[in-house]
Amino acid sequence: MKKYLVLGVLFLLPITAYIFFASGVNNFAKLPVLTAGVTELTQFQTLEGNPVLLENHITVLGFFGTEVTSKHGNAFNLIQKIYKKNEGFEDFQLVILLEKGTETEAKALQQKLNEMADMTNWKFVFGSTDAIAQVFDSLKTDHVLRPDYSTPFVFIIDKDRGLRGRDDDEDVGMLYGFDARDVAEINNKMSDDIKVVLAEYRLELKKYKADRKI
Template identity: 55%
Template sequence: MKKFIVLGVLFILPIVAYLFFASGVHNFAKLPVIEEEIPELKLQQDVRLENKITVLGFLGNTIERDGGDLFNLNQKIFKSFSGFDDFQFVYLVPETIDQDALDKVTYELSQLVDLSNWYFVQTPQANINTVFNSLNTPYSLQEDGGSPYIFIIDKDRKLRGRDDDEDYGVLYGYDSSDIAELADKMKDDVKIVLAEYRLALKKNNADRKK
């Protein structure tokens, strides 16, 4: 019997250890809060951060450049999580953008995925600057008023990211032009935030039944 126990331990422990390390540290912890209390969006369109898990982006006027980034996001992030009602994409767009170019991109995206939870909100550049600066990141908006970086905002309007990233140290946002960063980091982090709220919902439902 002892022989079988020893053999079992020797066989099982390496598998458990492998699964733990292969899954990554971030899958076993909450995604860190990088900035508290991001101000609510003040937009004419009824789009809000509160009670939504939001991917927040800043499109800028150069739709020719940013259009490819939007398709990267659709393929690597949005399609995987578009079924969650509380998950949304919000892009702030300058009022001076080429409307025809924007319409063309959104139409092409709509042929690939349901865009009912993906919002392109046109607003004055001054408002875009205010929202971007409220995130308190080391990034800056580009000359066209946009940024390749996108950000995860949780339901309590907190900026989520990584405080121990192997490449950046603190990871405030994700470069939408970098497919590897979207696939290897952002997708994992969105999963974690969604899992947090699913677990909290299950706990609340269990507590109500007691």
């Protein structure tokens, strides 16, 4: 019985690994940097008054602006389809930019989200509308901020503050961000692309450790 068990594991493990690594649209090829030098979040603070930085983090960046209540659906989609899948990865964070003065509404939303996941790596950060616009403009996308300084689109920012996306998406060509209102888009395309970026950094870390041993 042990012999067959060992043979079964040896047979199934490579197949399982192949299916896992071949499951992504990009097959873990390096996801393109569409914009370099996204503005750092030095003008923002969390509910607790702490700074949050993009540098050295893999960040899902969203913009709720001056209006929180109408964004609850987007937040629930993100926590279920993106955040809960990746919160355990080192250096991963989900950051939402809001205007100063919306702290009370953000706290109410955070309490609801706390019932669904550990919110340690989910950051609501607050700054002026000018600061929000400055960060958004630095993404250099084909999207625009709404009058309430929000957008339904969320963006993947790498550890070097580069905006990651697709330059050959089958539907839109240049894909800068993902519509948080669209469960299918964030559950499939965005989830896949985050998987690509995380795999890239894991490979770099393994290479670094291997080089150190040499």
